[in-house]
Amino acid sequence: MLTKDEQEKYARQIMLKGFGQQGQEKLKKARVFIAGAGGLGSSSATYLAAAGIGTLRIVDHDRVELSNLNRQVLHWPADIGQTKVGSAESKLKQLNPDVAIEAVEEKITQANISQLVEGCDLIVDAMDNLPTRYLLNKVAIEKNIPFFHGAVYGFEGRAMTVIPGKSACLRCVYRGAIPEEAFPVIGVTPAVIGCIQATEVIKYLVGIGQLLTDRLLVYDGLNMKFTEFKIKKDPDCPHCGEPARGKK
Amino acid sequence: MEPKIKVRFASGGEKEVSLEEAKRILDETYSDPLGGLVANAKTNEVIYRIEPDVDEIIVLDTIIGGG
Numbered sequence: 001m002l003t004k005d006e007q008e009k010y011a012r013q014i015m016l017k018g019f020g021q022q023g024q025e026k027l028k029k030a031r032v033f034i035a036g037a038g039g040l041g042s043s044s045a046t047y048l049a050a051a052g053i054g055t056l057r058i059v060d061h062d063r064v065e066l067s068n069l070n071r072q073v074l075h076w077p078a079d080i081g082q083t084k085v086g087s088a089e090s091k092l093k094q095l096n097p098d099v100a101i102e103a104v105e106e107k108i109t110q111a112n113i114s115q116l117v118e119g120c121d122l123i124v125d126a127m128d129n130l131p132t133r134y135l136l137n138k139v140a141i142e143k144n145i146p147f148f149h150g151a152v153y154g155f156e157g158r159a160m161t162v163i164p165g166k167s168a169c170l171r172c173v174y175r176g177a178i179p180e181e182a183f184p185v186i187g188v189t190p191a192v193i194g195c196i197q198a199t200e201v202i203k204y205l206v207g208i209g210q211l212l213t214d215r216l217l218v219y220d221g222l223n224m225k226f227t228e229f230k231i232k233k234d235p236d237c238p239h240c241g242e243p244a245r246g247k248k
Numbered sequence: 249m250e251p252k253i254k255v256r257f258a259s260g261g262e263k264e265v266s267l268e269e270a271k272r273i274l275d276e277t278y279s280d281p282l283g284g285l286v287a288n289a290k291t292n293e294v295i296y297r298i299e300p301d302v303d304e305i306i307v308l309d310t311i312i313g314g315g
Contacts, residue, residue, distance in 0.1 A: 130310070153309075157311075231294050232294070
């Protein structure tokens with residue numbers, strides 16, 4: 001049940017067709033896993049908190065640095081040297097005190113990922129490297145947890161939604177394994193892509209609209225273009241295809 | 249006359265190449281450890297081989313940033 005305050009706070013979205021109080025209650029009951037409290041994580045977590053998601057579990061092992069501040073808008077100059085999850089928690093609690101924040105200061109690894117995502121309804125991919133994205137994608141498929149991918153570089157961003165068992169996964173799309181490295185980025189790019197991820201999460205939880213499944217959305221900020229590429233499930237995908245099913 | 253395939257690189261630039269050269273670009277994109285994607289420019293469908301109806305492809309780099 002929504003309280004009177006919640007009904008007032010979320011009145012403008014409750015008014016949306018297909019949303020209603022039931023939709024808001026679905027958001028309130030949800031526990032969302034956000035992998036990374038950087039640029040994408042700042043943007044997606046902000047709008048998911050504002051929308052009234054019940055619990056956000058944010059996982060990141062980094063500390064705030066000066067060079068983060070052009071894009072990681074949850075972190076401010078006074079937070080330099082603090083943990084990113086602690087900094088994110090304090091801002092998100094101010095933004096919406098009704099949202100429970102589970103701030104987990106850990107590096108996501110093969111050894112702990114299964115435990116980290118336990119009890120979460122979906123995963124937001126706000127990572128900065130492909131190997132960890134692959135780990136998240138794999139655990140999402142194995143545990144049947146929807147996965148919301150986002151990535152950025154410069155003025156370019158990409159997003160895609162994965163519904164395990166139904167749509168193509170990240171590994172159907174990408175086959176390489178780019179090592180971790182510093183990359184150029186303008187702050188507005190993760191803001192745009194993080195908001196697209198948050199939109200997808202809200203739609204999925206409420207059960208409205210058409211999800212970004214089997215499509216890779218490419219945002220080109222320099223030329224201000226959005227392009228969609230159609231993706232097919234790869235029967236030979238090592239995460240969701242026959243080879244993976246054979247291992248079970 | 250040998251069919252030509254237009255190759256457009258999302259990162260910038262384009263060229264017209266032979267079918268064999270286009271196949272080589274596609275294979276190299278997918279075998280490159282840095283990865284990447286190739287799409288049929290007409291349908292915007294990600295492809296893993298060049299079928300006879302393909303006359304233009306788009307090559308996209310993998311991007312991974314998020315932080």
